[in-house]
Amino acid sequence: MMNNKSIFLAKNKEKSLLRQHPWLFSGAIQTKSPDINEGDLVNIYSINNTFLAKGFWQNDSIAVKILSFTENEDINEDFFIRKIVNAVAYRHSLGLFNNENSNIFRLINGEGDCLPSLIVDYYNGLLIVQFHSVGMFHHKDIITTALLKVLGDKCKAVFNKSSSTLPQKGKIFSKDEFLYNHLPEMWTAKENDSTYFIDYVFGQKTGFFIDQRDNRNFLTTLSKDKVVLNAFSYTGGFSLAALRGQAKEVTSIDISKRATTICQKNIDLNFQNPKHTILTLDVLVYLDNIPKNFYDIIVLDPPAFAKHKNNLSHGLKGYRAINQKAIEKIKSGGYIFTFSCSQVVSLSDFTTMLFSAAALAKRNVRIVKHLFASADHCQNIYHPEGEYLKGFIVYVE
Numbered sequence: 527m528m529n530n531k532s533i534f535l536a537k538n539k540e541k542s543l544l545r546q547h548p549w550l551f552s553g554a555i556q557t558k559s560p561d562i563n564e565g566d567l568v569n570i571y572s573i574n575n576t577f578l579a580k581g582f583w584q585n586d587s588i589a590v591k592i593l594s595f596t597e598n599e600d601i602n603e604d605f606f607i608r609k610i611v612n613a614v615a616y617r618h619s620l621g622l623f624n625n626e627n628s629n630i631f632r633l634i635n636g637e638g639d640c641l642p643s644l645i646v647d648y649y650n651g652l653l654i655v656q657f658h659s660v661g662m663f664h665h666k667d668i669i670t671t672a673l674l675k676v677l678g679d680k681c682k683a684v685f686n687k688s689s690s691t692l693p694q695k696g697k698i699f700s701k702d703e704f705l706y707n708h709l710p711e712m713w714t715a716k717e718n719d720s721t722y723f724i725d726y727v728f729g730q731k732t733g734f735f736i737d738q739r740d741n742r743n744f745l746t747t748l749s750k751d752k753v754v755l756n757a758f759s760y761t762g763g764f765s766l767a768a769l770r771g772q773a774k775e776v777t778s779i780d781i782s783k784r785a786t787t788i789c790q791k792n793i794d795l796n797f798q799n800p801k802h803t804i805l806t807l808d809v810l811v812y813l814d815n816i817p818k819n820f821y822d823i824i825v826l827d828p829p830a831f832a833k834h835k836n837n838l839s840h841g842l843k844g845y846r847a848i849n850q851k852a853i854e855k856i857k858s859g860g861y862i863f864t865f866s867c868s869q870v871v872s873l874s875d876f877t878t879m880l881f882s883a884a885a886l887a888k889r890n891v892r893i894v895k896h897l898f899a900s901a902d903h904c905q906n907i908y909h910p911e912g913e914y915l916k917g918f919i920v921y922v923e
Contacts, residue, residue, distance in 0.1 A: 530566075530567045530568055530569045530580060531558070531559035531561065531562050531566055531567070531568045531569070531583070532558065532559050532568065532569050532570075532571060533550075533555055533557075533558045533559070533562075533568050533569070533570045533571065533583075533589075533590070534555070534556050534557045534558065534570075534571050534572075534573060534575075535554050535555060535556055535570065535571070535572055535573060535578070536554060536555070536556040536573065537556075537573050539553075539554035539555075539556075539573075540554075540572045540573075540576075540578055542554075543570065543578045543579050543592070543595070544578070545908060546595060546908040547592075547908050547909060548581075548591060548592040548637045548640075548642050548906060548908065548909050549588045549590070549591060549592065549642070549909075549911075550570060550579070550581070550588070550589050550590040550592065551587060551588060551589060552586070552587055552588075552589040553587075554589075555589060556573065562583050563583070564583065564584060564585050564660045564661075564693070565582055565583065565584070565659070565660035565661040565663070565664050566582070566583045566661065567580060567581070567582060567583075567601055567661065568580065568581065568582075568583045568590060569597075570590060570592075577597040578595070579592045579594065579595045580592070580593060580594050580597075580599075580601070581593045581594070581642070581661075582643070582659050582660070582661025582662060583661065584659050584660065584661070584693065585693070586693065591637075591642035591643050591659055591661070591662075592642065593605075593640075593641070593642070601665075602668070603668045603671060603672055606641075606665070606668055606669050606672040607672045607675060607676060609634075609639065609640055609641050610634065610672050610673060610676045611676055612639070612640075613633060613634050613635075613639040613641075614633070614676055614677065616639075616904065617631060617633060617902060620901055620902060622648075622902060623680070627716065627718060627719045628716055628717045628718055628719075628739070629648070629649070629650040629651075629715050629716050630647075630648065630649055630650070630715045630716065630717045630722075630724075630734065630736055630739070631647075631648050631736060631739075631900075631902045632645070632646070632647050632648070632736050632737070632900075632902040632903050633646040633647065633648045633653065633902075634646035635902065635903050635904055635912075636658070636912075637905075637906045637909045637911075637912050638903065638904040638905050638906050638909075638912055639904065640906065641662075642658075642659075642662075643657060643658040643659035643661070643662040644656075644657065644658070644662050644669070645658065645691075645732070646673070647731075647732040647733075647734075647736055649713060649715040649724045649726065649732075649733070649734070650682075650713065650714065650715035650716065651680060651681060651682035651683070652682055652683050652685065652709055652713050652715070652724070652726070653673060653677075653681055653683065653684045653685070654685050654687050654726050654732035654733060655669070655670075655673075655684060655685065655686050655687065655688070655705070656686075656687055656688050656691045656731075656732060657686070657688040657691065657692060657700070658688075658691045658692070659692070659693070660692060660693065663688060663692060663700060666686060666705060667705075670684050670705045670706055674706060681706070682707060682709060683704060683706055683707035683708060683709045684704065684705040684706040684707070685702070685703070685704050685705065685709075685726060685727075686700070686701075686702060686703055686704075686705050687702050687726065687727075687732055687733075688700045688702070689701055689702050702727065711727050712724070712725065713726060714795075715734075717734075717736075717739055717742070717763070718739065718742060718743050718746065718767065718770065719770065720766040720767070720770055720792075720796050721792075721795050721796055722734060722761065722762075722763075722766075722792050722795075723761070723788055723791055723792055723795070725761060725784070725788055728784065729761070729784075729785075729788075730760065730829075734761065734763070735760065735763060735827075736900065736902070736903075737867075737899035737900055737903045737915050738763060738764070738827065738865075738899075738900070738915075739900045739902075740900045740901070741863065741865075741897050741900075741917065742763050742764055742766075742767035743767065744895070744897075744919070745764055745767045745768055745771065745823070745825065745863060746767045746768070746770050746771035747771060748771065748823065748861060749767070749768040749769075749770075749771030749772065749773040749823065750771055750772045750773070751772065751773070751774050752768070752773050752774060752822035752823050753773070753774055753775045753776075753820065753821050753822045753823070754768040754773045754775070754776045754777070754821065754822065754823045754824075754825070755776075755777050755779070755816075755821045755823070755824045755825065756768065756776065756777065756778045756779070756825045756827075757779050757809045757812070757813070757824065757825060757826050757827070757828075757848070757852075758779070758780060758809055758826065758827050758828045758829065759778035759779055759780045759785070759786070759789055759804075760780055760782075760785050760789070760827075761785055761788040761789050761792055762778055762788070762789035762790075762792045762793060764825045764827065764863070765778045765789060765792075765793065765802065766792060766793065766796055768823070769793070769796070769797055769800050769802065770796075773801075773823075774801065775801040775802075775803075776800070776801065776802045776803070777802075777803045777804075777805065777821075778802070778803070778804045778805070779804075779805045779806075779807050779809055779812055780806065780809075781806065781807065781808055781809070782806070783806050786804050786805070786806045789804055790804050809826075809828070809848060810847060810848055810851065813848060813851035813852060813855060814851065816855055817855075818854070818855050819855075819856075819857045819858070820855070820857070821855070821856055821857060821860060822856075822857050822859075822860050822861070823856075823860060823861045823862070823863070824852045824855075824856055824860070824861075824862045824863070825862075825863040826848055826849065826852055826862065826863065826864040826865065827863070827865045827867075827917075828844075828845070828848065828865070828866075829867070830866075830867050830868040830869075831844040831845055831866070831868060831871075832844075832868045832870050832871055833868065833870070834870060835870050838870050838871065838875070841868060841870075841871060842871065842875060842879050845864075845866060845871070845876070845879050845883075846879050846882055846883045846886075849862070849864055849879070849880055849883035849884075850882075850883040850884075850886045850887050852864070853883055853884055853887035853889055853891060853920075853922055854887045854889070856922050857922075858922070858923055859921070859922075859923070860921075860922050861894070861919055861920070861921055861922075862918075862919070862920045862922065863897070863917065863918075863919050864880065864917055864918055864920065865897065865915065865916070865917035866915075866916055866917065867914060867915050868914070869911060869914040871916075873913070873916045876916050876917075876918075877918075880918060880920070884920075889922055889923060890922070890923040891920050891921070891922050891923075892920060892921040892922075892923075893918055893919075893920055894918070894919040894920060894921050895918065895919040896916075896917070896918060897915075897916070897917035897918060897919060898913070898915060898916060898917070899914070899915040903915070
């Protein structure tokens with residue numbers, strides 16, 4: 527077993543680790559080895575020298591992401607193989623492998639799969655890996671080997687896309703590149719019977735917003751003969767879902783020209799001459815200028831408006847502005863799919879924001895359904911912060 531560096535907690539600061547929370551905050555630490563560097567593996571002890579957990583050190587308010595609560599468990603290839611086997615077995619139980627209609631899903635979801643700081647998304651055999659800590663990045667070769675051993679021929683290539691996810695020091699030595707094999711820059715994969723170009727090199731996140739799969743499928747069931755607006759459309763996930771559900775007309779809007787270009791390619795890949803309009807515009811400006819009673823369904827799936835607690839208030843004002851406009855403009859009897867992917871925005875915050883938007887719009891609004899991430903984005907029960915995506919379907923009279 528490696529001789530890991532040590533951290534000792536202040537009195538009564540071990541409670542969260544005893545509840546198996548996967549984060550240790552810097553304020554809980556009393557003393558530590560003087561030579562701990564970003565990415566080092568550390569053992570954590572209580573003030574009375576009782577072992578509590580081990581994980582990777584990071585120079586941040588979250589000082590350690592916990593990998594194990596077992597003292598004699600080494601963090602090596604066998605460790606990662608065990609964790610990946612468990613993650614794969616869970617996705618098998620969901621029927622995500624060998625699915626003729628979909629071959630896009632999250633394979634490893636950080637804390638949800640007991641591998642904090644590691645995200646792996648599966649696109650028709652292409653694995654996109656994001657390391658969110660230097661410690662996890664240092665183990666990239668071991669992790670790649672473990673993925674290949676567990677997945678075998680189900681893995682066609684592994685691509686590291688971590689230049690934007692690592693802390694500043696990590697970005698210096700990380701570049702986006704293939705770790706195993708090579709595939710075309712624009713790779714295709716399927717979700718709910720629709721085929722998409724996955725912009726994994728230059729796109730947001732790992733190239734596609736996989737967490738919305740079930741919510742897009744629900745939109746399909748409501749879209750027949752409806753006029754649909756997909757705001758913040760990115761590469762068209764909700765747009766294709768609406769067209770798949772035989773929407774009468776769909777409009778896609780995003781401020782990114784690259785996103786709208788790929789969205790149009792995805793439309794062309796799946797449909798012949800659909801009634802679809804695509805615009806590269808600011809969504810709030812568009813919502814300000816559309817006539818009332820035009821859209822039957824509006825989808826609001828914006829980027830995170832509040833990434834940190836210190837801009838929570840500003841972010842909630844942004845969510846309220848777009849939701850108020852949508853409620854004001856939508857047809858009577860229309861549906862709004864509205865989301866926040868901001869981790870710092872709680873479900874309670876988002877609900878209160880939506881209440882305010884409805885009150886300001888002065889229309890009767892019913893909550894139809896609560897929306898969350900798809901089941902492959904599993905949440906560790908000891909980690910409530912893992913519930914980042916929240917949304918509602920609302921019905922506006």
